[in-house]
Amino acid sequence: MSIALLLEQILNGLQLGVMLFLMAAGLTLIFGVMGLINLAHGSLYMVGAFACATVAAWTGSFWLGLVASLVAAAAAGAIVEMTVIRRLYDRDHLDQVLATFALILIFSEGTRWVFGSLPLYLNIPDLLRGTIPLPGGGRYQIYRIAIIAVGVAVAVGLWLLIARTRLGMRIRAGESDREMIAALGIDIRTLYTVVFAIGAALAGLAGAMVGALQSVQVGMGEPVLILAFVVIVIGGIGSIKGALVGAVLVGLIDTMGRFLLPRAFSVFMDPSEASLIGSAIASMLIYMFMALVLAFRPRGLFATAK
Amino acid sequence: MTMNRETIVNISLALLLLAIPLIALQLNSPFYVTLATRMAILALAAVGLNLALGLGGMVSFGHAAYFGVGGYVAGILAHHAFSGLPLDFGLFQVPGTNMMPIIWVVAILVSGLLALFIGAISIRTSGVYFIMITLAFAQMTYYFANSWPAYGGEDGLSIFVRNQFPGVNTLRPLTYFFICYAILLAALVLFAAIRDSRFGAALQAARQNEVRVATVGINANRIRLAAFVISGMITGLAGALYADLNRFVSPSMLSWHMSGEFIVLIILGGVARLYGPVAGAMLFVMFEFLLGGMTDRWQFFLGLVLLGVVLLARGGLVGWLAGRARHG
Amino acid sequence: MAEPILDIRQLSKSFGALKATDGVDLDLVPGEIHALIGPNGAGKSTLINQIAGTLRPDTGTIRFLGQVINDLKVPERARLGLGRSFQISSLAPEFSALRNVMLAVQSVQGSSFRFFKPVMRDASLIAPAMEVLERVGLAERARIPVAELSHGERRQLEIAIALALGSRAFLLDEPMAGMGPEGSKTLTGFLDKLREEAPILLVEHDMDAVFALADRITVLVYGRVIASGKVEDIRKDPEVRKAYLGDEQ
Amino acid sequence: MSLLQVSAIEARYGPVQALFGVDLDVSEGEVVALMGRNGMGKTTTIRAILGLTPVSSGTVRFAGREIGTMASHRIARLGIGLVPEGRRCFPNLTVEENLLAAARKGRWSRTAVEELFPRLRERRDQYAHSLSGGEQQMLAIGRALMTNPTLLVLDEATEGLAPVIRHDIWNVIRKLKDEGQSILIVDKTLSELLPAADRCFVLEKGVTVWSGLPGELTPELQDRYLGV
């Protein structure tokens, strides 16, 4: 194994982590800040990807597609918030799980209705096409580096928004006592719609960016959603910092596990066997990691004050 | 003795479920017997979950793990009985079997052990963390089953001939329905007893106010863990029955969709209500069947229906029919 | 003086730089009401939490019935006989008052792992629970869900639970809070009798009640005991007047 | 001119009716006491005024506008500042953030509030959930003042406070009153409440049963309505 490969894998881990962060940030905002479990977050990711693919195919411009993904996901988020989510804030987690589970069914089947079952495809914009050399002789895709950069920028921006602005304070205040913040003169309903739309837009952005790497298809959001949940639970629900740390950890552990475990096992068993067992364990690795974290810190690494 | 409304609703539900296969046979549509058996088994699984979720407030998003493990116990034992080779645990060997009672006991024990292990770690967390950690453990079992080649991996494992129950012919759909129905009723009796017992009182109090339970000197976590294990056992038993119904087990029994479905059943029927899971399972299987027969887009409409139930009909079907629950 | 039931030595607890409890000595002897007063944020609730077990002290010992209980968990301390009420009441809201008390009774009987006998037909639970409810004057409200009880009734219920636990000592954190004059009067009368049964460590800002009830008063300021003694002495103590009572008292 | 005018309001919590006809008014610059035993509907009245519990009949007017059906945040913005029963500080915000989150411009700034309650300055960066009961009470009052309300509504604002602090708070209330602040106040301690109030309303079982000047509330009346 060369240094170049190791470096590449670290970047892969980071890129996966950052992508998860975009999902997790929206989730943790909605989830921690409004106290709502939104299983349908993955659907917003899908909406973003579909919007981007459709508009990019229409206009020929990825960038317009990207804008469309933000707009479409935010709009979908706002509509969902106003029609459904709004009624769920005072409910227990159970109702929220069920209602947003229902939303997944509606979104997935609805999208299939409109776009059919075949995957759409979306190309990387010319500007970001190609690879750059890495020290040690490897190469890395420019587009993936761009994803890392966007993720880091979003992380900083969000953290500032929540921790440093009055908007952030109000959002957090609303989480602990909606009624009270309203009684002090803050229009918490609109505020929540806005926050939900922001979270949705982030998911849509992630969907669009990933859509150019993978295929855009119905159901693409679900695996990412579960990973994003793992991320925020590891990081501590409601904490943007936790989401970032959790996402990067999960990204690195998953990538390194899938890469290194089969190699490690092949030291003492048949390579084919080692690859099978190694990849089986690698697929469970982040869940084991999460269980481990929660066993020692039942509220995640960066639990927010309650 | 006067009956309250909930008792009447409960008896009606039990009779209705019993009536479906009998009417089906009259109409010469034996498939509805299978459908009713499915209802009974899913209801049983949800009764298990209802113990943890409804009474104990532990929203487990990973009960598919016990369901699937129960199913795999049935599948693996039957597989070995069929092939004649014993299960090899290295130090000792265990023969397979196709006797349902033995399979059930093993399924209950194994899923109970798994629930003990998962519960012991998960119960330290609460709220959303609990939901997610149970999901994570279930995902682990899912990925394990998926990539473990010995018993078929993702392809799953077939049970070529349905397992046996002494004295009856389980291959007859109606007989198998009666077996599942009887087990469901037994589980309901157990649920009711637990709910009304001292253990149930402590469990329900722990859901409402953990601090209070601790300050009267009861260790809430031990109570919860015990409930979680019993809950896993019941769901595990349901899994074994389900395997025999389909004559097949696969990792999809362990998937998070399955866990979600159990939660759906309970909410549809009524959380913490004795017959909530029964009502929920009947409703759900019927929706799935009717909608699935009408349109390929049935999931879309199922979504709308579920959404409607959560937003408009709180308390589920039993809550709607029998009014709010009372706690003496 | 009689042998203390509860004996606290050199107890300290810090939150970061803040010393919430700072070398506190305190005891509770049979038959007395020992009032703990002090300005807001002086560390009274923190102290109660350490005795009840919800907070761990940094240093010092807590001795209860002759045994050091520093390492016991909340339920274990409760079973030993430490009963407490919360500054903000803490009950099982869906259960009736009766079932809340029955829970305590069942805990005393040490029998939460019984799965089959229905509690609502279990005289060995209901009878003692009703008896306690009668004593606190809640018998008529026994079957009402706690969520529908008034503030004052909840306070009474909290005490009923502590009674049912057969507590050997009570830790009461502001039991009068939120009660009208009438309720305070009833509760004062009740606590007055309760002390025969088990001594009370009483945290309270209602000075009328404190002066009417207390045998001894300890004053806590910034986590330290600044005075401790008979009611009259404390009342006159200039430092206490300045830090807590205010001048017009 | 009357600032707040509540006429014959009724309100319910789900199936349980709590108010059966409450009348009450507060004029500009006046301190009005709302009294009654436990559970008689004082808090519910206040909730109804702020739109937190819907009014099922009757009218509420504030500063010349009908506010009976307005959303809470709009009512608050018209100039009502609430110190709720049970404090309800935002536990996951620091003291400073609690003060700033809903602040509106006016005479009360953070500095002014911290001068009033120096303890809050000491605890500025502490999360509200770890404040002592009394500190939380101060924070709740400070938070309401920071919205610079025309009408300050205090529901048991001195509950759980040390006598010295309570004393201070009554001083503050008197000071505010002298400055012309209108206040609607619920409190259990009559000895402190009556001297501060200009007028009193007494509720019994959700109905206004008596109103008048503090001096007119004779010991007999007190015994009858308040159980003193």
Add this chain to the structure above:
Amino acid sequence: DDIKVGMITTLSGGGAGLGIDARDGFLLALQMAGADNIEVVVEDDGQRPELAVQIADRMIQNDQVNILTGIIFSNLAMAVVPSAVQQDIIYLSNNAGPSALAGAQCHENYFNVAWQNDNLHEAAGSYANEAGYENVFIMAPNYPAGTDALTGFKRFFDGNVVNEIYTQVGQSDYANEISQIRDSGADAVFFFLPGGMGISFMRQYDQSEIDVPVIGPGFSFSQDILAAVGPGALGVINTSQWNKDLDNEANVAFVAAFQEEYGRLPSLYASQAFDTANLIISAAAKADIADLEAFRAALKEADFDSTRGDFRFGNNNHPIQTIYVREVVEEDGVLTNRIIGTALEDHQDAYAADCSME
């Protein structure tokens, strides 16, 4: 008697494209033959095994079908087939060919009209030898069809496997594997990643600018997904028992009719289902379904014009057929395949010997 066919296939979810093509191909054959003595019920299994089992139960118990067919995925086939064939239902597989059903568990009521799972991979292994590759990097998802695929490839490939990787089922990002390929020094990559997995892999592989050539089984480059894979697929070599340019009468008619009827090019899956329907029609012409034994014999003769030319069954009711080498090319702006050679002639699967049937 009329024949009742139950078609259980995937019409929703990620694998829907395959099922839709299969259904369309099957119905097209019936329509072209005017076979009105064959009644078909089609149901969507949503790619969920329990649902497939439930539908099979209903079709057998309520609809009293004689023949089941349609299942796309091996794991669903494993759920349905063993119990169905025991109930005297004939199962004709138009797509999945799990090894278990070809060997010891073969059954007289089970016919596979597509291939045994390993076949196309074996052909790829054989092609890799011919192309002179010595170091090959191989990769498949970690599930039974995946292990079958790599085993199949290795069974015929004589060179050196530099790395063997099992990916996760449903995986959509292959940066990890691509990095390893770049580092491995292999002179070719063989992969089996069905459906969306293959699309994602190929797109990312293209983006990462590696010039190691790629070989795959026909599924990963079938007509239904080529458009999504995009230009990165151009020039890729893949193996298949069928292609639209196979020059036989049946195929020419099929391709034309399919395009006419549905307005798109047919895929592998459509051709297999089309053959399946024609097999039923041919057997129905010779025997009555009520006489199961005779009907089975008629099926086994495989006396129909297959779109792949020669087609016959081996002892285990699995096909013995020729497997071609195809290359992805662009025709009239549409990506499609062209046959460039033959990988294996008259090929039979490796499990036939384990089957006790004659």
